[in-house]
Amino acid sequence: MKGSWPQPGGALKAANDGIKSKMCSFWEDRGFCAKGSTCSFAHGAQELGTPVASVAPSGPSGDAGNGGLWKTKSCKFFDLGTCQKGSNCNFAHGDHEPDFAGSKADSWLRRLRSIPWGQGKVKVFGKQYEEPRLTCYFGDKEYTYSGRTVKPLPWSRATILQEIKKRVEQTTGETFNSVLCNRYRNGSDTVGWHADNESIYGPKPTIASVTLGAERDFDLREGKGGTGAGRLRIRLAHGSLLVMSGATQDRWQHSLPRRTTVKDERINLTFRRVV
Template sequence: MSLFADSPLLLPNAELRFHPNWLEAATAERWLAELLAQTPWQQPQVTIHGRNHPVPRLLAWYGDAEASYRYSGLLHRPLPWTPLLAEIRRRVEGECGQPLNGVLLNYYRDGQDSMGWHSDDEAELGPNPLVASLSLGGSRRFDLRRTGQTRIEHSLELGHGSLLVMAGATQHHWQHQVAKTRKACAPRLNLTFRLIWSPA
């Protein structure tokens, strides 16, 4: 069944599809264990108001050789695809119906690891970016708000084996975050696949 026929989220000026059980449990468990063991995690520093701060999560960027990606002032040069990530990419591409040449892995070790409000609207992602977000491990809340606003308009629980696809004009009109939480939560691995049109 096509993901895009499965579960649309009806937000204005957005094209969102969510499949909470996209991946079978045994495969999700295998992928999570292998990726956590294989990935050379990094925790880069970002400069905010003249001070350096570590990014509040661990990350790694993989992709085709030409798929460099710049965001938050950091240039990420891709690691080569591993056999497992190439397998995952093929499955996600089949669901999305388009090629994807890079993936950002974010590892949220506990509730204090987070991702602040942002849109995936960097120039190298093209005019209407498609971002496919696969979640493995512990569930975390994913919030959406209109660009320029402060009120959360919609939230999703991104659980083990779920896939969220953001396409069309979504990144022009909406921002998203994974906020810190004091609730106990298991470590979470998030893979966000995208297509780099013009490398950074």
């Protein structure tokens, strides 16, 4: 399996009358499940006995039903015209469903271009290099990574981020107090392998990642330096939301690889909670 990049698997169905009665083997074994809150199995003992989240498509207005849950992958049976599950299917019936931002995505992308972007410098093996992307950080506390200390900007300087933060919190049920914004100007901008395991985020942090603009590959590998067998590649589309939680940052690394054929920009917002 090492070196291969499987896509997220099919739906996991539990014969449990809508209650999570078993632990998710992916979450237990690897600390990561691509289905997130929509998984039919429990991600931790605290979820045992709780209802399985139902998933509803986004409507024309872009407002997702049933608490704002979303679909992240197309239904292959729908594409063949044979899906019998209708709106209860865990997978998308059409391009309009794998969506978090809905009709707001284009507006969000346009407004985010005007926040105060800058190009930071990081230390790698004692040498300073410019980061291959633009960044800015909003929140309550500073944080340090790769030899760079970042001071937060006040939320009042970007009402658009407050708007998106509210939507993310409603969708995930989590509370966040900081956001790291990354602007990848084209496919040559990238971020290397790393885990967001800084102590300021506490144990087993939840990080919510919003993608706006160009679709890019998001790669995950198990273990520090890819020493584990697990590999996963997720295509993050315009207006999508990815949530990493549990042991993901302890047991997995992630990256955004270079894609020189991509000519358009991608803005990524990663909402976090500093403790």
